[in-house]
Amino acid sequence: MSRRYSKASSPGKFILLGEHAVVYGKPAVALAIDKRFRCKISPSYGNFLNGMEMDLSRHPHIRHLMLRNRVNNISIETESNIPSSSGLGSSGALSSAISAAIKDLNNEIFNKEEIAKDSFSAEYHAQGRASPLDTSCCTFGNGVALNCPAECGKRLMSIEKDGNRWDINQISVPKMTFVVGYTGIKAPTGPLVNKVRKFKEHNRFASDIIDEIGKVTLEGVSSMMKNDIEQLGRRMTEDHKLLSILGVSCNELNKLVDASLQYSYGAKLTGSGGGGSMIALTDKPDKVCEAISLRGGTPFIVNTDVEGVKLEE
Ligand code: MEV
Numbered sequence: 001m002s003r004r005y006s007k008a009s010s011p012g013k014f015i016l017l018g019e020h021a022v023v024y025g026k027p028a029v030a031l032a033i034d035k036r037f038r039c040k041i042s043p044s045y046g047n048f049l050n051g052m053e054m055d056l057s058r059h060p061h062i063r064h065l066m067l068r069n070r071v072n073n074i075s076i077e078t079e080s081n082i083p084s085s086s087g088l089g090s091s092g093a094l095s096s097a098i099s100a101a102i103k104d105l106n107n108e109i110f111n112k113e114e115i116a117k118d119s120f121s122a123e124y125h126a127q128g129r130a131s132p133l134d135t136s137c138c139t140f141g142n143g144v145a146l147n148c149p150a151e152c153g154k155r156l157m158s159i160e161k162d163g164n165r166w167d168i169n170q171i172s173v174p175k176m177t178f179v180v181g182y183t184g185i186k187a188p189t190g191p192l193v194n195k196v197r198k199f200k201e202h203n204r205f206a207s208d209i210i211d212e213i214g215k216v217t218l219e220g221v222s223s224m225m226k227n228d229i230e231q232l233g234r235r236m237t238e239d240h241k242l243l244s245i246l247g248v249s250c251n252e253l254n255k256l257v258d259a260s261l262q263y264s265y266g267a268k269l270t271g272s273g274g275g276g277s278m279i280a281l282t283d284k285p286d287k288v289c290e291a292i293s294l295r296g297g298t299p300f301i302v303n304t305d306v307e308g309v310k311l312e313e
Contacts, residue, residue, distance in 0.1 A: 087271020185275025233265020
């Protein structure tokens, strides 16, 4: 480490279709959003996070990235407008940006594929199990599709783990308007991924639901490629129903999805569920925002078409 400091940022994301099932190698799509995690990392005489001594056992993503990149004694300053544990990619963005800054501090050439591998590894170890969906979206930005037909987009890379393989494509996304509704309930991803794993191990029916999510995702992707927004919205709502059967929705999410549907093409929870956020695809964003607020959620309109990880001056 010879540099004085390195700075990087990565966007948050939402999952359009396919969460949870993607952990088992099914197709999924995520879009980067205009909310970012930023960090500045400099060599130091101990490990510090935002001016406080860092207990690495409480920061598994950072710990993993430091060990993997053989760095110690660093000071990290962070700033983010992605609410944490909200289903909007806060840990994926953190992993991706911190990986980029650590690698830069180590004088490594900026390489998104290496950052995507690094941040997936951090997410996997912190969560106990994971797919590379969030971390590849936060790294490559815009839209990414995992295990979708080759013709939808350009192949970026492939990752294998636990007997699963994910082919990761960058996709072009038609202009669409999405509203996010945040329940205000923080729901860490690890326990929900674990819940689905146990359900799958003890109930054959769970595997059928996971297969069904995969099919609905492929239909949704095909509708998106044809610019058929109405069909895409229907597939999103179907996906929400399947995720509810899997046991990862909750009353608060169902209320916000239900309230949004009267003004939307479709709506669903996004991310691991159990709280966190939902998204609605709509051409009446103000009406959807109002409906979400009336049901106690915090709405915001998100812009997509957002750049992935980058080094900052
Ligand atoms: C969490 O944002 C998405 C999940 O599918 C977990 C993962 O893909 O690692 C629930």
